[in-house]
Amino acid sequence: xxxxxxxxxxxxxxxxxxxxxxxxxxxxxxxxxxxxxxxxxxxxxxxxxxxxxxxxxxxxxxxxxxxxxxxxxxxxxxxxxxxxxxxxxxxxxxxxxxxxxxxxxxxxxxxxxxxxxxxxxxxxxxxxxxxxxxxxxxxxxxxxxxxxxxxxxxxxxxxxxxxxxxxxxxxxxxxxxxxxxxxxxxxxxxxxxxxxxxxxxxxxxxxxxxxxxxxxxxxxxxxx
Amino acid sequence: xxxxxxxxxxxxxxxxxxxxxxxxxxxxxxxxxxxxxxxxxxxxxxxxxxxxxxxxxxxxxxxxxxxxxxxxxxxxxxxxxxxxxxxxxxxxxxxxxxxxxxxxxxxxxxxxxxxxxxxxxxxxxxxxxxxxxxxxxxxxxxxxxxxxxxxxxxxxxxxxxxxxxxxxxxxxxxxxxxxxxxxxxxxxxxxxxxxxxxxxxxxxxxxxxxxxxxxxxxxxxxxxxxxxxxxxxxxxxxxxxxxxxxxxxxxxxxxxxxxxxxxxxxxxxxxxxxxxxxxxxxxxxxxxxxxxxxxxxxxxxxxxxxxxxxxxxxxxxxxxxxxxxxxxxxxxxxxxxxxxxxxxxxxxxxxxxxxxxxxxxxxxxxxxxxxxxxxxxxxxxxxxxxxxx
Numbered sequence: 001x002x003x004x005x006x007x008x009x010x011x012x013x014x015x016x017x018x019x020x021x022x023x024x025x026x027x028x029x030x031x032x033x034x035x036x037x038x039x040x041x042x043x044x045x046x047x048x049x050x051x052x053x054x055x056x057x058x059x060x061x062x063x064x065x066x067x068x069x070x071x072x073x074x075x076x077x078x079x080x081x082x083x084x085x086x087x088x089x090x091x092x093x094x095x096x097x098x099x100x101x102x103x104x105x106x107x108x109x110x111x112x113x114x115x116x117x118x119x120x121x122x123x124x125x126x127x128x129x130x131x132x133x134x135x136x137x138x139x140x141x142x143x144x145x146x147x148x149x150x151x152x153x154x155x156x157x158x159x160x161x162x163x164x165x166x167x168x169x170x171x172x173x174x175x176x177x178x179x180x181x182x183x184x185x186x187x188x189x190x191x192x193x194x195x196x197x198x199x200x201x202x203x204x205x206x207x208x209x210x211x212x213x214x215x216x217x218x219x220x221x222x223x224x
Numbered sequence: 225x226x227x228x229x230x231x232x233x234x235x236x237x238x239x240x241x242x243x244x245x246x247x248x249x250x251x252x253x254x255x256x257x258x259x260x261x262x263x264x265x266x267x268x269x270x271x272x273x274x275x276x277x278x279x280x281x282x283x284x285x286x287x288x289x290x291x292x293x294x295x296x297x298x299x300x301x302x303x304x305x306x307x308x309x310x311x312x313x314x315x316x317x318x319x320x321x322x323x324x325x326x327x328x329x330x331x332x333x334x335x336x337x338x339x340x341x342x343x344x345x346x347x348x349x350x351x352x353x354x355x356x357x358x359x360x361x362x363x364x365x366x367x368x369x370x371x372x373x374x375x376x377x378x379x380x381x382x383x384x385x386x387x388x389x390x391x392x393x394x395x396x397x398x399x400x401x402x403x404x405x406x407x408x409x410x411x412x413x414x415x416x417x418x419x420x421x422x423x424x425x426x427x428x429x430x431x432x433x434x435x436x437x438x439x440x441x442x443x444x445x446x447x448x449x450x451x452x453x454x455x456x457x458x459x460x461x462x463x464x465x466x467x468x469x470x471x472x473x474x475x476x477x478x479x480x481x482x483x484x485x486x487x488x489x490x491x492x493x494x495x496x497x498x499x500x501x502x503x504x505x506x507x508x509x510x511x512x513x514x515x516x517x518x519x520x521x522x523x524x525x526x527x528x529x530x531x532x533x534x535x536x537x538x539x540x541x542x543x544x545x546x547x548x549x550x551x552x553x554x555x556x557x558x559x560x561x562x563x564x565x566x567x568x569x570x571x572x573x574x575x576x577x578x579x580x581x582x583x584x585x586x587x588x589x590x591x592x593x594x595x596x597x598x599x600x601x602x603x604x605x606x607x608x609x610x611x612x613x
Contacts, residue, residue: 058518058606079522086520093610097515101234113228114520158519 005165005198006032006055011064013050013221024050026221027064032166032214037192037199039212046218048202049170055200056168057085069165086114090159090197092169092188096151098143104130104154105139111162129157132195133187149180156187160197167191169201173208185211227521227529232536235505243537246501249494250541250586251548253487258549258582260483262572264476267559270570271472274408275464279351280446281434285460289471290324291565295459296429302456306449308442309435312347319435320348323420326566327391327413329380337558338566339376341391341413343420343430351436355409360385360400363415368423370415371400375569379558392423408468411558411569434464475561491589494541498593502534506601513601514609527602534594535587542586549582550574 013025024047032038040048053059054066057073066074069088076084090111091097098107108129112122130136133153135146143151152172159167169188173181189211191197201212209215217224236243275281282303287293295303300321310318323343328336346365349355363369372383382388388395396415404410421427437446443463450461462470506513513526552572561568 053607056518058610082517082520082522085518091515091518093515095511097511097610099231099512099515101231101238102228106228106230110516111519113226 007067009065039209042218090164094171094174129161247541254545257487266573275468279464320345321430324431340566343417354405373410375410502597510612523602530598535590538590
């Protein structure tokens with residue numbers, strides 16, 4: 001049995017609107033092992049993205065423990081959490097979230113600016129990441145010069161360039177046509193199988209979820 | 225690690241209009257700010273250039289300027305007995321006893337204006353070597369002849385060489401034109417001091433006496449001898465350069481205070497402009513901020529990036545403003561000198577200090593205008609920012 005890399009222990013998350021408490025996750029527990037590809041499915045408002053955000057360290061639980069790669073991230077302060085994210089998490093967003101004024105190369109290089117790598121080393125890493133996603137020949141293109149599928153592949157290159165512990169993907173095919181979506185899913189599958197990346201993916205798409213090794217359903221803030 | 229500067233710079237291009245308007249506002253304010261400082265510096269420079277550090281001017285202690293100073297003939301004679309006064313080849317003191325009066329003359333641009341007329345001794349051109357005749361000749365002693373400064377010849381009617389002007393109850397023939405190296409003398413008319421004494425009923429004395437020391441380092445010995453002479457206690461010796469610099473103080477201080485007061489009011493508008501631009505930048509790039517934060521960039525990096533953006537905008541505006549203001553150096557204007565109550569022509573003068581002050585002023589506007597939007601950007605909640613798309 002592989003090591004447990006994500007442990008969500010009795011986590012609850014509520015949002016507050018004025019004096020009203022809106023519970024999103026209720027006493028939820030989940031364990032993800034190293035090298036697993038987990039798909040989180042469920043209807044809108046079920047808490048999938050909230051759970052993903054908590055695992056990725058961009059949101060904090062109201063209660064419970066969140067141990068990712070051995071660190072209880074709920075206890076980290078803002079600055080330490082930012083450092084932790086840079087070292088441990090690769091993000092893939094639904095709308096790619098590439099910075100439009102930077103080229104593909106520069107977008108992929110961004111997370112490496114937070115490391116101590118030299119410029120030459122960064123260049124080498126970016127080349128490797130863009131080669132993995134098959135876009136080494138487009139490195140000097142700006143996002144607007146790329147198709148949606150290519151943009152998402154650049155975003156995946158950005159997510160893997162620091163060799164993070166986990167990849168989190170929020171509806172990675174949600175804005176893509178069928179062919180591009182298939183390419184992106186194949187790429188994620190390859191990253192999981194070939195490069196042993198642990199992936200947690202939120203999706204509405206059953207076809208996308210089929211690529212995952214484990215599918216978990218959420219409803220009303222609870223795992224089914 | 226900071227967010228790369230190219231991210232900031234390239235974002236300017238994505239909103240050229242608002243960036244351009246903000247830069248233009250800051251350019252305008254910095255232009256006015258620099259122009260005011262250049263004007264005050266120009267006056268300082270002109271009047272400081274009027275005096276020579278090797279010359280000593282003696283005026284009455286209570287006098288606020290040359291026109292209100294009187295040195296009677298007998299006191300002037302005592303002055304010339306003091307040690308360390310340089311001598312001419314024929315053994316006379318190297319000094320000029322000046323009679324300074326003000327007349328009214330019509331300007332080429334219309335209207336009357338005050339003009340300084342200075343009666344000087346023959347040695348005046350020796351102890352003030354920056355004054356050079358460039359057209360015609362020097363006036364003759366004992367004749368109603370005058371020479372006019374270059375600025376006078378340009379700004380007053382009937383002041384060309386060969387012409388005549390009336391003052392002191394007589395007509396005076398202009399026999400020459402001189403240049404004085406951009407100093408205050410350029411705005412004066414010079415004639416024979418005895419002729420001026422006669423025309424203005426000042427037979428008994430002069431306004432000031434300016435003399436050259438045989439050794440500039442001997443000033444303290446000269447001053448000690450001056451202080452020991454009981455008959456000269458109503459007078460005060462000063463370095464000529466210091467004397468004219470003091471004459472410019474009130475004028476340049478007035479211009480600086482008024483000018484800076486006005487530009488600070490203007491700057492409020494430009495700062496608000498920068499603030500609006502930066503708030504718009506934050507609003508347009510909320511998702512990008514969320515993404516950068518998710519990738520691991522800290523709040524401080526976001527704050528710095530947006531503050532840098534605001535300050536860079538302002539510094540660009542500042543540089544353009546300074547460049548535009550530099551063109552003013554090619555222009556001369558005249559104003560009433562508070563020290564002499566007469567017209568003084570001067571040029572706008574740029575200096576490294578003005579460049580630095582203007583850039584700091586511009587950067588300050590950028591910092592103040594960009595601070596709140598930058599703080600807002602850095603404090604965005606990551607999840608909310610990512611959802612803003």
